[in-house]
Amino acid sequence: MTLSADAISLANRLDAVSASFGPGQITAICGPNGAGKSTLLSILSGLLQPDCGLATLHGKALSEFSSGARAQHIGYLPQNGEAAWDVAVRNLVALGRMPHGDSAAGPVEAALKALDLEVLAARPISELSGGEKARAFLARVLAGEPEWILADEPLAALDLAHQLALIGHLKREAQSGKGVIIVLHDLALAMNHADRVVVLDQGQAVADDVPEKALAGEVIQRVWGVTAEWIGSEGHRALVTR
């Protein structure tokens, strides 16, 4: 039940990145702008092909899955997604059922509830704020009930309360046996809420460990070029920069 990247390279974007992800965990992918985070997530979702190396699900190359079968297993939220049509929120979320060929009401309503979208369900997407839209796109992913949730900066546009609610939801998804991989720029969110952190720098995986080790001060200094120190207790840490 693993999703793996095995020595994946893509010209000027990723350089021999290997990482294996298991279910039941939240993994954060962190790194500076242009480090290759979105590229790695796209490859792990099967939407982008590497030049060399292999991305596999349960030991089978992602390229060998039909797009429908792959989408049943892996739900992918791109950075800054856009809707092709200006549909109501509930209809957009129901599109998440497409890989299953149904529009089952249960998962759609559960996804609307999880993202606090019930009051907005009849509203056209074009009439949502940026954060509301981000929640709607993530609800579409959740409605597909994938084993793997891959989300590129899912928290970036959300207010504090919705960030915490979404993190709580992703933790429950992980506890129920799903695999969650999210790209995060907020290192404190990664430190406090991820089970594991992969740090990318200039296309290479330079740390892959529990948050305390992968985001240690010396890693932040080396990768981000920032002198910083963690304060507070486990699960409640804040990053103080100097």
Ligand SMILES: Nc1ncnc2c1ncn2[C@@H]1O[C@H](COP(=O)(O)OP(=O)(O)OP(=O)(O)O)[C@@H](O)[C@H]1O
């Ligand atoms: N479609 C593309 N074609 C060629 N190069 C690309 C393409 N998209 C991104 N890149 C380059 O690949 C590298 C990695 O980009 P990627 O979007 O994966 O970085 P990222 O870590 O997600 O960055 P950010 O934090 O800014 O979102 C960057 O140098 C970027 O300029």
